[in-house]
Amino acid sequence: MNESDAAKDGRDRPASSAxxxxxxxxxxxxxxxxxxxxxxxxxxYAADEVVGRPVGDLLADRDAAPGDGALHRARDGWVGELILRHADRRRVTLSARRYALSRPGDDGSCLLMLAWTDEAAASSPALHDEVAILDWLLKASPVALTVYDTDLQCVGQNVAMSRMVGMPQQERLGRQITDVLAGPDAERWERRMQQVLRTGIPAESFIVRGRTPADPDHDHVFSADASLLRDRDGRLLGVCATVHDVTAQHLYRERLAILNEASTRIGSTLDVGTTAQELAGVAVPRLADFVSVDLLEPLLRGEEPGPVTGGAVLRRMAHKSIHDGAPEAVVRQGEIDIYPWHSPPARCLLAGVPVLLRAMDPHIESWFADDPVRAARAKTYAFHSWLLVPVRARGTTLGVTVFCRSRNEPFEQEDLVLAEEIVTRAAISLDNARRFTRERTASLVLQRSLLPQQLPRQSAVEAACRYLPTSSQSGVGGDWFDVIPLSGARVALVVGDVAGHGLHASASMSRLRTAVRTLADVDLPPDELLTQLDDLLSHLAATEGTDPAETPVQDTWATCTYMVYDPVSRRCSIASAGHPPPVLLAPDGVATLLDVMVGPPLGLGGLPFETTELRVPEGSEIALYTDGLIESPTADIDDGLRRLKDAFARPAPSPDARCDAVLEALLPGPPADDVALLIARTRALHEDKVAAVEVPGDPAAVSGTRSWVMDRLEAWGLTDMGFVTELVVSELVTNAIRYGAAPVHLRLIKDTALICEVSDASSTAPHLRRARVFDEGGRGLLLVAQLTQRWGTRHSRRGKTIWCEQPLNVATEPP
Structure with missing residues (x-):
């Protein structure tokens, strides 16, 4: 059935309540x-019989024609009676309601009329409901509604829409969406409605931002829906759009999103500068167009800032802008920013309360009058409002954060509350960073004070060292190194690493380093020294573990490499307790990892250590280091060792320069763990500096030994030291012959001191005692101790050696 047939069919049916x-x-x-x-x-009448004809042809009273009759002159929403002429020429009285759908420029008004018979109204309550609903929709509905034709020109809107856009219906008719909504989203919404016209698919919850004549100074956020509008016969009339102003809900969600981002993003590290940058990054651009974070100087040193008096001198730790490079910043990051005492930031610091200012505020004008540079940049970038928020944590003011807006939307009280919340969260992180800086500085000062401030003077090796603390938040570790002069011109090189970080690791490191120096004075072989350290650390762990507040026992362990180098024999004795292997650079430039027997880490207890012996050429370089130098989160330890060998083999004029080159090659950035590096270039004492002789086991041979000593001293130009040396040698050789075991050897070494060594095959160690007045003996070692600078005993697997040192005369050139 076509439309005409349907219309005729409807025409032949009598009207009913339905x-x-x-x-x-x-x-x-x-x-x-x-x-x-x-x-x-x-x-x-069928539709094709009426559409296109003057409506006056339907009126029984031609004087009421729309062109000049009462129908067009009636007010919008008029309700009354119309007398129309039926197709069968009889008069029909209908109740009617009139709605104006005018367009500007039309001669008269475009009308929408609803008409019904009294009989239909009486018999059909639904008819009254339809009229009431339509009247409510146009007059009282809180939902803003606009009807557009197929050209997307407004043909009508309800009262709610008129209030929302700030434009009455008569002015709105015939206009498009871009005529009443300012902003790029207006075109997006228009294109979306065109899509609805093309596809018939409704647009739901489409977010539109912009400004309307109702509030031209502020952006609003609207949620819009659009669907096709058809008549009862299915003909397309246009688009019906409903709009909700969701600005408040949007701002609430936006503030919650900013606060959520602030809670997860700010304070990711315990670094003051990074935390300040994170604060600025959260605020720009969603809250402000420019943000600067200025902090008091003591905070950067880990100290608690005192009260602010007078003008404020702060350090610019961060700033961020919607413009690349933040050209509106007055000072650069890291520079000093000075605020006069009367300036708003200084007053904000003094009072400790936030301040909201507009461009014409007298405080701003007074501040800019004394700061023309700041005033010029504020004018250039059209700053309209400022938020000044003090950075306060735990009752202490740490600095000030300045928020600026150049957009035509000044800060409101809600923005101030949001800025306060963000800054408060950042302030807690900044104060935590300050406390961490203070504790880390204390640990680092302690750590460095426990390490050698300068390497001791000795001639066995040319040594250089480096210590780099970790950049992580875990605190300073327990890495250490040491160079210990030993008897016989030998030297001990030590590098160790205590597990853990912080003050406990530093304290444990201090104990171990002290123990190593004490045991080195006893001249223990490397493997025996590590065994003693292992017992010591196990004992310390056991005693500390009795207090629940102390570090658990299993956390107290360490690794260590102990090496002794003898410049006379050019031999190295090395023992390792779970430590990375040393690297040897031969004089020919080839770097190799030393094949050292590695024992367990110190502190496990009960496991043996072994000493590795090797001869190294003069001029070789040996690197001892901790694992922070070779370990990386992105590479395995084998790759780190390979890179270390490659870096170590590159030419360098000195061990000091080689330390820098190795660190630069392996650590391009801050280390993830503490790093200790010790590089030693070996030297040798040749035959012209060393003299040795075997002494017969007859006391009568002592006089011949004294003559041999004087000959050597004369050859070295040390005859002025002959009296003391003869006396010392006589006492030591006599004791060895009388109380020791053959063979007895005497060795003289000319180094930075004159060294006398007497060795025998007995393991019995002499001891110093004070002889009584009538004792015939017991004064030998006391005499040696009084006449020499140092003396001592060292044991070996073949016996013992008693040694003493005399400083060379000032006039004597050191070797």
Missing amino acids: DSPAVITVDGDGIVTAWSTGAVRLLG
Whole structure:
């Protein structure tokens, strides 16, 4: 059945209570533009018989024609009676309601009319409901509604929409969305409605931002829906759009999102500068167009800032802008920013309360009058409002954060509350960073004070060292190194690493380093020295573990490499307790990892250590280091060792320069763990500096030994030291012959001191005692101790050696 047949069918049916009201639209010329099925049934005309004809042809009273009759002059929402002429020429009285749908420039008004018979109204309550609903929708509905034709020109809007856009219906008619909504989103919404017209698929919850005549100074956020508008016969009339102002909800969600980001992003590290940058990054651009974070100087040193008096001198720790490079910043990051005492930031610091200022505020004008540079940049970038928020944590003011806006939307009180919340969260992180800086500085000072401030003077090796603390938040570790002069011109090189970080690791490191120096004075072999350290650390762990507040036992362990180098024999004795292997650079430039027997870490207890012996050429370089130098989160330890060998083999004029080159090659950035590096270039004492002789086991041979000593001293130009040396040698050789075991050897070494060594095959160690007045003996070692600078005993697997040192005369050139 086509539309005409349907209309005729409706025309032949009598009106009933189930019939819908007649819906008729008339344009400004009084021409019928739409004719509903209800109108067909009420008046008997088919749609094609009426549409396009003057509406006056339907009126029983031609004087009421729309062009100049009462119908067009009636007010919007008029309710009254219309007398129309039925198709069968009889007069029909209908109740009607009129709505104006005018367009500007039309001659008269475009009308929407609803008409119904009294009989239909009486017998159909639904008809009253339809009229009431339509009246509510246009007059009282809180939902803003606009009807657009197929050209997306407004043909009507309800009262709610008029209030929302700030434009009455008469001004709005015929306009497009871009005429009443300022902003790029208006075109997006128009394109979306065109898509609805093309596809018929409704647009739901489409977010539109912009400004309307109702509030031209602030952006609003709207949630819009659009769907096709058709008549009862399915003909397309246009698009019906409903709009909700969701600005408040959007701002609330946006503030919650900013606060959530602040809680997860700010304070990711315990670094003051990074935390300040994170604060600025959260605020720009969603809250402000420019943000600067200035902090008091003591905070950067880990100290608690005192009260601010007078002008404020702060350090610019961060700033961020919507413009690349933050060109509106007055000072650069890291520079000093000075605020006069009367300036708003200084007052904010003094009072400890936030301040909201606008461009014309007298405080701003007074501040800028004394700061023309800041005033010029504020004018250039059109700053309209400022938020000044003190950075306060735990009752202490740490600095000030300045928020600026150049957009035509000044800060409101809600923005101030949000800025306070963000800064407060950042302030807690900044104060935590300050406390960490203080504790880390204390640990680092302690650590460095426990390490050698300078390497001791000795001639066995040319040594250089480096210590780099970790950049992580775990605190300073327990890495250490040491160079210990030993008897016989030998030297001990030590590098160790205590597990853990912080003050406990530093304290444990201090104990171990002290123990190593004490045991080195006893001249223990490397493997025996590590065994003693292992017992000591196990004992310390056991005693500390009795207190629950102390570090658990299993956390107290360490690794260590102990090496002794003898410049006379050019031999190295090395023992390792779970430590990375040393690297040897031969004089020919080839770097190799030393094949050292590695024992367990110190502190496990009960496991043996072994000493590795090797001869190294003069001029070789040996590197001892901790694992922080070779370990990396992105590479395995084998790769780190390979890179270390490659870096170590590169030419360098000195061990000091080689330390720098190795660190630069392996650590391009801050280390993830503490790093200790010790590099030693070996030297040798040749035959012209060393003299040795075997002494017969007869006391009568002592006089010949004294003559041999004087000959050597004369050859070295040390005859002025002959008296003391003869006396010392006589006492030591006599004791060895009398109380020791053959063979007995005497060795003289000319180094930075004159060294005398007497060795025998007995393991019995002599001891110093004070002889009584009438004792015939017991004064030998006491005499040696009084006449020499140092003396001592060292044991070996073949016996013992008693040694003593005399400083060379000032006039004597050292070797």
